[in-house]
Amino acid sequence: MTYHIPVLVLAASVAATAAWANEEPDPAAAEEAVTMETDKLVAxxxxxxxxxxxxFGSMNGVIKSGGEVKGLAFAARTLNGWATTMPGLFPEGSVNDRSNALPAVWDDREGFLATAKLYQERTAKLAELAAAGDQEGFATQWTVVRQTCSTCHDTYRKKRD
Ligand code: HEC
Structure with a gap:
């Protein structure tokens, strides 16, 4: 089975290339979908x-060792980028034996997307705190983000041993 999913990265790179060339992006090219097999998508x-x-784990290492959180701004922005694009990697029915996604991802679509939105907002704040060099604020927000991981996993991911 194959899925047609819009690839944000592709759209972004099309837009970036067009901006660089000082041309209007071609909407048709930006909306083009690629076809991907379930196994590759899940992997x-x-x-x-x-x-x-x-x-995320390595950020905790920096917090625990009292390192400068300002140096984590790039990592936190990257995590925020993942949080933003991640829900788009769950098209309807994209499961196989290797996936730990529960049917609730699709049965409770609204709830899943709402949790993903929280994840996006909370990692955006994490990146802001890192950029501001707010050591204490970053450590607190890291815990808030970790709770978001657990909240989503409790409902939408298979239990791990
Ligand atoms: C909005 C929901 C959601 C959020 C938020 C989320 N995850 Fe997940 N996570 C999932 C789902 C669903 C899977 C299973 C994907 C699959 O196997 O198809 C998963 C899989 C994983 C896996 C792969 C291992 C496994 O048992 O499947 C790791 C590691 C992981 N998540 C870590 C994290 C961490 C760390 C965070 C927070 C920083 C996080 N996740 C935030 C939903 C989420």
Whole structure:
């Protein structure tokens, strides 16, 4: 089975190239969809989750060792970029044996998207606090983001052993 999903990265790069060339972006090109097999989509999605977890976990290392959070601004912005694009990687029925997504991702679409929105907003704030060099604020917000991971996993991801 294959899915047609809009690829934000593609659209963004089309827009960026057009801006660089000082031309109007071609809306048809930006809306073009690619076709992706379920197995590849799930593998890519899961790799993204693992990378985000690695990024997020390493932030905690900096917090614990009392390092400068200002240096985490790029990482936090990147996490926010993932939070923004991640819900688009769950087109209807995109599951296989390797996926840990629960049917609730699609059955309770509104709830899933609302939690993803919270994730996006909270990581945006995390990035702002990092850029501002707010050590204490960043540490507190990191915990808030972690709660968002758990909130979503409790309802939308299979339990892990
Ligand atoms: C809006 C919901 C949502 C949020 C927020 C979210 N996740 Fe997930 N996460 C999922 C779903 C659903 C999967 C399963 C995806 C699949 O296997 O198809 C998943 C999978 C993962 C995986 C892969 C391992 C596994 O057991 O499937 C890791 C690691 C992970 N998430 C970490 C995180 C971390 C860390 C955060 C927060 C910084 C986070 N996630 C935020 C929904 C979410």
């Amino acid at each position: 890519g999605r899961r790799a993204g989750f693992w990378m985000s977890a690695g990024l």
